Amino acid sequence: MSQEILQQIREQLLELDLDATVAAARQIVDQGDKKLAKSAVESLTQGLEIVGERFQSGEWFLNELVYAGEISREVLDLLSPLLETGDESTQDAIVVGTVAHDLHDLGKNIFGSFARSAGFRVIDLGVDIPVEQFVDAAREYQPIAVGLSCMLTPAAQGIESVVLAIREQEFSVPVRVIAGGAAVTQELVTSVGADAFAPDAVTGLNQIRAWGEQR
Known part of the structure; x- marks a missing residue:
């Protein structure tokens, strides 16, 4: 049965x-x-x-x-x-959010569903998230990755701001930055110094799994 x-x-x-x-x-x-x-x-x-x-x-x-x-x-x-395990600290964490000045959340939500199903602890910050909130979450949760979603081209500059702010921090373990969404391209990700481009939820999750195995 x-x-x-x-x-x-x-x-x-x-x-x-x-x-x-x-x-x-x-x-x-x-x-x-x-x-x-x-x-x-x-x-x-x-x-x-x-x-x-x-x-x-x-x-x-x-x-x-x-x-x-x-x-x-x-x-x-x-x-x-x-x-419920009562100890979420045993789960590998991923912080996700839509960058400032962008209110779209479809791609972020799809990724979150897939990541939770795969056993990750997903800290979803929501939409229109300022740089400081991404940094604070990265400090608090020490995630495998910070996932940035961006659907609007004018908001894409926010990706670089988050990347630079994350790079200024000191973490006990590596914290990577991955970005995806309609306004994001491989060229943009490379130019701002993010660690990976997620053209879709599946590719992004596979990349984060690989990083998790390296920890």
Whole structure:
């Protein structure tokens, strides 16, 4: 029965069936099975990896990616009472936010859903975030990376401001800066000295995973 539930979560996610995926997760909640809840997150992650492969190959498009992220968010919200560890410090952290003068959050939210499903602690600062708030969060959480989202070209100069401010800090472990969004290009990322460009949520998450393994 347990394996059937896990298989259903993975397969119904790939069918983009919100109701069926949530129904499978609800069975776990009704049972109060913490071990099974953890396994369900692993199944969800496996499904999202396939979603990412389909997106990067061109088989799926942005709307499928967005919806898969929404399904995973709902499942994680439902399972969260069974996943509480009481010690978030044991999770690798990622700080994310949309730079100052930009109120868009779609890309940031998609990435956040994928990263949480992969087991990262995501500190989402929100939108229109000033440089100082990114720096304060980096100091407090010592994240693997600070992820900057920017959809508006006039706001893109904020990426360089954050990069420079982060570089001025001293951390006990490396804190990288990764940027993505419609206004961000590889050329921009290189010119401002950020560590990586995230053309999409999947690529960004894979890069941060690699950095995490180097810590």
